Every structure is written in C-alpha cells, then in structure tokens.
Amino acid sequence: MRSTSRVLRTAAIYVVLLAGAVITLAPFLLSAMTAFKTPQQFAQQPALAAPDPWTVENIVTLFAGPAGFGRALGVTVLMAAFILVFQIVFSIMAAYAFARVDFPGREALFWVYLATLMVPAVVLVVPLYLMMVQLGLRDTFWGLVLPFSFGSPYAIFLLREYFRGIPQDLVDAARLDGASTLDILVEVVVPLSRPIIATLVLITAVSQWNSFLWPLVITSGDTWRVTTVATASLQSQYNGNWTVVMTATTLAIVPLVVLFLVFPKHLVRSITISGFR
Structure with missing residues (x-):
C-alpha cells in the first residue's frame, strides 16, 4: 500500500508539472507557429497547427516595411x-x-x-x-x-x-x-x-x-x-x-x-x- 501511494503521488506530481509546462510553453509555441503563417492561414487553421506551407513573408514585412x-x-x-x-x-x-x-x-x-x-x-x-x-x-x-x-x-x-x-x-x-x-x-x-x-x-x-x-x-x-x-x-x-x-x-x-x-x-x-x- 505504501509503495502504491508513493507511485500515485509521484504520478500526480508529474501530471501537475506536465500541465504547468504545457500552459507555460503553449503561448511561445503559438507565437512561433503564427510567425510562419500568412494572415489567411492564421484565420483558417487551428492556432497550434503547423504552417502549411511555411512562409517568411512576415519576417520580410517586419524588416523591409515601415516598422x-x-x-x-x-x-x-x-x-x-x-x-x-x-x-x-x-x-x-x-x-x-x-x-x-x-x-x-x-x-x-x-x-x-x-x-x-x-x-x-x-x-x-x-x-x-x-x-x-x-x-x-x-x-x-x-x-x-x-x-x-x-x-x-x-x-x-x-x-x-x-x-x-x-x-x-x-x-x-x-x-x-x-x-x-x-x-x-x-x-x-x-x-x-x-x-x-x-x-x-x-x-x-x-x-x-x-x-x-x-x-x-x-x-x-x-x-x-x-x-x-x-x-x-x-x-x-x-x-x-x-x-x-x-x-x-x-x-x-x-x-x-x-x-x-x-x-x-x-x-x-x-x-x-x-x-x-
């Protein structure tokens, strides 16, 4: 019983840590994915979906534009x-x-x-x-x-x-x-x-x-x-x-x-x- 409770406690700790990691990393992943999408892809695709196709248009706009x-x-x-x-x-x-x-x-x-x-x-x-x-x-x-x-x-x-x-x-x-x-x-x-x-x-x-x-x-x-x-x-x-x-x-x-x-x-x-x- 003691070993079982220890395993369950450890598993619960890892679940909480994993959830925290996902919540923390999701905004950065969303930012990176969106950076390589066109505005049309951003509007039509799920937020965390990989760009299809990948584009560097935003980077060109950012550095070559008036920004x-x-x-x-x-x-x-x-x-x-x-x-x-x-x-x-x-x-x-x-x-x-x-x-x-x-x-x-x-x-x-x-x-x-x-x-x-x-x-x-x-x-x-x-x-x-x-x-x-x-x-x-x-x-x-x-x-x-x-x-x-x-x-x-x-x-x-x-x-x-x-x-x-x-x-x-x-x-x-x-x-x-x-x-x-x-x-x-x-x-x-x-x-x-x-x-x-x-x-x-x-x-x-x-x-x-x-x-x-x-x-x-x-x-x-x-x-x-x-x-x-x-x-x-x-x-x-x-x-x-x-x-x-x-x-x-x-x-x-x-x-x-x-x-x-x-x-x-x-x-x-x-x-x-x-x-x-």
Whole structure:
C-alpha cells in the first residue's frame, strides 16, 4: 500500500508539472507557429497547427516595411550591452567598498541605499523623466541608458554579501604583497566571484532586454525605439495583423532562448536567487 501511494503521488506530481509546462510553453509555441503563417492561414487553421506551407513573408514585412524593427533590435542590443557593462562594473566597485573598505558611515549609507529597493520603479519614472528633459537628453541614447548605468541596489546587495564571504586572509596576503585596493578587487575578489557575477549578468541582460516602461516614456520617435516598444506599436500600425505582431514577439525572445540554451545552470541559479521579481 505504501509503495502504491508513493507511485500515485509521484504520478500526480508529474501530471501537475506536465500541465504547468504545457500552459507555460503553449503561448511561445503559438507565437512561433503564427510567425510562419500568412494572415489567411492564421484565420483558417487551428492556432497550434503547423504552417502549411511555411512562409517568411512576415519576417520580410517586419524588416523591409515601415516598422523599423531591425533598427529597434539594434538599439535594444546596444542599450542592453551598455547598461550591462556599466551596471556590473559600478555595482562591483560599490559592493567592494561596502564590504571591505572602512569609511565613516559605511553601514548607514549602505542600508539607506538598500532601502531604495522598497520604492516601486514606476514612482521614479516622472522624476527621472524631468531630469532627462532638463539635461536635454529626451529621445536620446544617453537618456535611455544613463538612469540605469551606475549600479543597481539589488546587485550591490548580492555582491556585497558574496564579497564578505571571501576569506580576509586572502585580501591581507595580497595587501602584504604590495597590491593596491584596485589590484585586490581585480585580481583576487572578482576571479573568486565569477559565479555570482555571471548570475547578475544574466539577470541584468534579461531585465534590460525586456525593459518597456522607461523606453516608452523617454523616447518618442523611431530613432531610439526598442523592441518591446516597437512590438507594442505594431498592434496599431498593422491594424490587427497578428502574424506580423507574433513574428516580432518571436524574434524578440530568440536572444533570451539562446541565453537559456548556452547558460542553463547560471540562468537557473539566477531564478533561484532573484525570483525574477
């Protein structure tokens, strides 16, 4: 009886997991299938039916038409790469200062800075927008990236806790060998912190690639439009042509799928640490 109940419990767990997987993957499968259908096929065939015949007409329309989706992809790559590099660099430097450098008010300043995590991001949109307007950076690349380039409270918190776990003896030994603070950070701390840095790289890359609200607010034309905003505008631009919209959606998630396939362990670790909040 005990073995039977265990088998039934295991079977029930797998059924629930399978149902969850189907519910999660169905929208992505629907998007990918629709991307290779004509509008007529989309209207006449079942939603999850394979395209018959397959067509790349939607991709041609998306890149050759007035949507400017190719430029939006390029802007998104440039924005995400810029913010990723600068946010990780500044977060590492700030986290090391909070973890290993003694200066007056260090703990108080850290907790005050960390308290900004409690402020909803949407509350900061209007002040940031007014600042960018005053600086003349509205609808520019710098206005798009600067507010998120100088570190992240969440990243600094994680890195600080990880840096504090590095044995002090290693830092002291490097200092006795004549290493400066920057040398210790670059040659000792960073190499020992590769797992957490790789995790933060993935978290930052995914969050910036999916960024929508700030690019929508700070940009107004096609020049610095990102993929999320471009995809949203397609719904009105193509007047309900869902095959083109689904093509844009599918292309927008391809880089994230590639990240998952190339770095599955780090991505799972990032989900465990962050919960993708």
